Amino acid sequence: MQAISRFGKAGVRLPVAGRWGLSYNSRIMKAATPIDRLKEHVGQTVTLEGWVYNSRPSGKLAFITLRDGTGLCQCVLEKKPETDGFFDAVARLGQESSLILTGLVAEEPRSVGGYELRVSGAEVVHPASDYPITPKPHGIEFLMKQRHLWFRSKRQWHVLRIRATVVDAIRRFLNDNGYVLIDTPIFAPAAGEGAQTLFEVDYFGEPVYLAQTGQLYVEAACMAHGKVYCFGPTFRAEKSKTRRHLTEFWMVEPEIAYASLDDVIDVAEDFTCAIVERVLNDHRDELIELGRDVAELEAIKKPFYRLTYTEAADILHGPRAKELLEKDLVEKSVRIEALSKEIEECEAVAKQEGVKQWKKDKAAADAIAKREERADLEEQVKNIPHHMELAAHFKWGSDLGGSDETIISRLHDRPVFVTHYPRGVKAFYMREDRKDPRLSENFDLLAPQGFGEIIGGSAREEDYDRLVNRIKEENLPQADYEWYLDLRRYGTVPHGGFGLGVERTLCWLCGLKHIREAIPFPRMMGKFYP
Template identity: 45%
Template sequence: MQLSPPGNLPSRENMDTATSVKHLGEFTGEEVLLEGWVYNSRSSGKVGFLMLRDGTGIVQCVLSRADVGEELFAAFKELTQETSITVWGVVKEDSRAPGGYEIIAGGFTVHQLALDYPITPKEHGTAFLMDHRHLWLRSRRQHAIMLVRHEIIRATRDFLDDNDFILVDTPIITPNACEGTSTLFGLDYFGRQAYLTQSGQLYNEANARAHKRVYCFGPTFRAEKSKTRRHLTEFWMVEPEMAYCDLEGDMAWAEQLVAYIVSRVLETSGQQLEVLERDTGKLEQVKAPFPRLSYTEAVKSLQSAGVDMQWGGDFGGGDETIISEQYDQPLIVHRFPAAIKAFYMKQDPDDNKLALGMDILAPEGYGEIVGGGQREEDLEVLMARLLEEGLSAQEYEWYLDLRRYGSVPCAGFGMGIERVVAWICGLPHVRETIAFPRLLNRLEP
């Protein structure tokens, strides 16, 4: 359908390129062309309101029957939700319009009329929305979440890049399991057993000896049959690794990264947080340094809170919540029992029952967002720990080489992007923090 606008209104020929809703403020009083989709439309007998969504924002376009003519006005009334259209008209400041600006429309062109769009402006259940995830992404809240995710990733990369970290990607397909095969997705690699990575850390350690400070950033896979609000089977993790760094340095880098991300989102994404109805007061309190608690202190604190827990065990999700709710900042828990940690984690020289690991627990019950620690740099100790875990030294020869040729203290951590997004956006579940989540019971769409 192509309709010509009447004579005294802006015509499409006057404009060469389309602008976007995000930049409308620069065109007050001018004619613009917008390309987008119908978000919603309303009409009374002689005035129509078209909410146009163009990916950068939503703007109300006003069509007056007297101005646009009978034919165009009748065509407007045929428009359905999510129909793709190009609209042209004059930008006008108007306090009655959501967003402060509206378009006095001169005309529009329909590209495709969308019939029976499944997601109506009313409420829907999560199962239905997840089945229509490919369409749900267009809605206002989901759009805002993806923008915040984008900003979190940008802030992460800016922070690391500006501090002389080099992005060195690590492989997704790996030949062996660094911490047992039960949590890994297996795959056939030309007749050999291979796995999807659950961490780039071992490779990061090699890269850190080439570049001193490195990070990898990619998808990570866990085949755990976990069915909780904080687990995905495929998630994105950024993993910085630093040569010549100990546990203290590791904690400092991690807390500064987290604090920087929060301040950047507050600075740039206020509009999105408003759409998400996030209480930003709680985010504004996030400032490095974060409070620190040793594992041993955390266990004592839990025991005095009435939790039945012995020294040596791992924290459950509920335990994490109880500990972190005592603080309004992210909390660093450090020095865990060596027995429950991976073979490559360095033992505490002051107490060999402890490993030099650390976790950061997000406030408001969001749980662990960062996990990391100092690596064992001594060849003999590392070899002994590896064999203790029943792993084959032969498969880790290249990793052991890192201790043979210029070994140094080395530390790093992994930060789960989806958990950080869930926390900063104030979402109850990580499934909305990624465009197409992979969950225990969900592989589609």
């Protein structure tokens, strides 16, 4: 068979409906078979459209691992009369060259995914060379600059697919439970919460700000529709460069009329469980490949733990926190010892005579990775006394710090709601606890294993006078909030809601070390390319 050309003069694909024994019976948009459906085509000749993920040519036989967006497939190309026309051109293609291959599908345990394509026809769409991301280790700075290419790599590919599922699970849950989608503005006239962390934009000569929450607007909408949510990007100009921060991130914010704090917490609990369940159901294999301990996610079931802020403070002051950190200190020290030994072993292999060069390199690379892990642990060990200090001297009235949250979440095997924070550290719109006016009726949800806060929510202050007082206490310009106060003037009801950070949730579900991998094009302090 000759190389197939299905492209017109202008590079537009010509229709070739029904040519390859396709199983679709609806209108055929793509003539090619997706790799993830090859199992339905064993023994048939099919066409694959994709990119060279890896290729191992050897004289008259070439193995090309093709990537098509749905999966990977090893394509075997033998040099024989019918492949002679394109063998050389295809066998020598560089990584990420785009090409269309036709061939017989066969089961093959030695191949990735269990199937392979015995190639009989090929068309090179674009021969690429010098693709920057090779199947070798790369540094994070380099990869972030290549972000537009990086997410063709397996790990990134898995994460972004899981992200898509998380987003879908969020929408499904809310849509199926009677929530109405309300899109809130990105340009906001003033602060939603803290004023220090807003991006200012010149709006026809007037300053406006990129929204850091849709919450106030969604409160208005919930008085119209009962149960609503907004879902979109939000912006925080915090000057923080940590593995938990983005300047642009996605947040979903449900808001419910006629709801108490407990009602809202119940929803947050069901919501979180639904997302976890869906991801486990759809992506178990990917999670495992990402190195996630799936059993930990399977344990995420109702009921979550519910602690008040005051109880959390007691835990920090108590023996359990101290024991946890002391145990940590011992375990990490032991691990550091073990790593030191492993590093020596790797270095010995790297210097050994008669060992294959690539094995030496691998040993050297392992040694580097282990050194990094050791340095990381050493830093953590160094910080433990400080964290113990912080926990032991935690002062009622201040906000929980990152290390405090980690201690609380690690002392529990399921997510933990921390409720009823002191009013002073929380936003003006949160409802005052009628039993103890020092407290607000709010909650944070801490993900397990120290992955941090993924949800923040509250009952909203429905009482006009109390709300006005809070606005005054915070020195906010009341005129800007008149529309918001109207919601308390005309048929105010108890209501509440919460916001869930998509990227933080994804970090937790996938076990990501850094939030930058949880979003296609991360925006961080000082970073906006590509």
